[in-house]
Amino acid sequence: MTNAANGAESALELVCFMLAGEEYAVDINRVQEVIKVPKITPVPQMPDFVLGAINIRGSIVSVFDLRKRFNLAEKAADAQSKLLVLNTGGALFAVIVDSVRENIKLDADAVDPAPEVKMNMSRACIRGLGQLGSRMLIILDAGAVNESIRTGIGLA
């Protein structure tokens, strides 16, 4: 997935966001847009991490709560909350996050593989840990997040 074609220039462009007190990041190419949390229509028969469906310019898009999916501390949406609309090529879906920070460029060297220690987020969803100054970013793999969601729904 890493764009290594440009050799030394192999930097990751990431969108940073906060979730349950930790800072996460995801490849900017997977983020279709960031929007305010609209009215979400609940969908029956779904596990509780599935918030429902929203309309994005005429398309019906599913919305998920990663806090609930990964058993993080729960928190009601507030004015800071945003929907991160992710496009993995195959699937289009949105996840609610506590707040969205800036976009950053991170050198591929500054990314370490996810450690073996137990983490809140399922390890399969983590592409690596990024070091940006004193900040530690948990870099998510959007495709793996979708797979984890599908497993949670019982589709995979």
Next chain:
Amino acid sequence: MAASTGESQVNMDSRKLDGLMNLSGELAIVRARYSQLVGALVAEAARLKGLENKAAQARSRNDALSKELRAGGVKKSATACAEMDALLAEIASGLSRGDSSTLLHSLDELTGTLGKISGDIQTWVMLSRLVPAAEMLSSVRAQAVAFRRDAEVTVEDNDGASLDKRIAEGLSRQTAEACIALSERCGGKIKLSAANRDNNIFLDLSVSGGDFAPEQVVRQMAEAGMAQPGGNSARQTMALLLHDDFPAGTTISTMSAKLRALRDATAALNGSVELDFVSGAATVSLKIPLTLVIIQALLVSLGGESYAFPLSAVVEIVKTADGDIYSVDGNNTIKLRDHALSLVDPGRIIGITCASGEKRSGKVVVITDGREKIGVSVDSLIGETEIVIKSLPEHFAAVKGINGASILGDGSVALILDPAAIIAMAR
């Protein structure tokens, strides 16, 4: 997943694009005329404001005049009267010159044009969703041949017939399964064809080459102790295969079951199925309307959310009181014109939590799948409206009783209830 990636592309005939292009041009013209009209309305509003000022002047003059009259200054009063007259005349002529009715008429006309354009856009967009019927038929052939290697499947010339993606997606599997089941009994020569007529797509299968005869249907039903109503024509005999209580365990039970599954899938798309037996070939004819994208719907409120019933499946709406509901075998039932109608609770069937106890509205929407009727209790009725059917994201593929979504006027999403599935779930 293949399902989600495969859905994103559609090949579009350049004529359809041209049609949409022309309409977007017309839309731009309407927009320009709207802004002109808005300009005229703004000018008219400013003019009316001017008249209002004049009227205020007239009022203060009038006050002054009254004082003068009380003070007995006749000469001054005459001047003031003349001024008043002039002002009133100006106001009256200003009001008579007003062209707000002309403006309103133009606005009305323009809104009509806009309605026509939006209707045309819907038609063209519907047309652009159409896919060649040949693609669906080839997929049916591939599935049939994969199951029965000895099958001889021919896809006949279909004259460039096309059908909505939703039809192709919704029927391909059941059509293939019916083909396979038919070829088990009726022979390995399968012909598939498609045609468009009067805004419908006709899909025809014909299976021959075996020793099947329609009399077998009658015999097997008789052996299972079932009386068969109806006449003796091949068509009437073949129709018995769609009988819901067709006996299991006979040599044609699977065929009957697969044909019924095909009939149900077709009914879900507002279509119908006819069977016949013509010169040694069993034939299945499907007729499905092409315009599936936009439907009339009844919007209802359940548990604080809006849901849509396809109006074609709504029989009527009845109001019940608590005393009208009986419990039969643990199921709620109401008496409707001397017939018992089972009542389903959307909470129990679909998982939507509704108002209960005192807060029950007593409103029941009676829905049908073409054969059975059932009542669904709803919290309130919102009204009838035209909706555009949108497919649900793949994440929601397993949700039962809901088969699509629609976007309401305020931009929010309403789920579309699937009457056939709800009736099946209630059984």
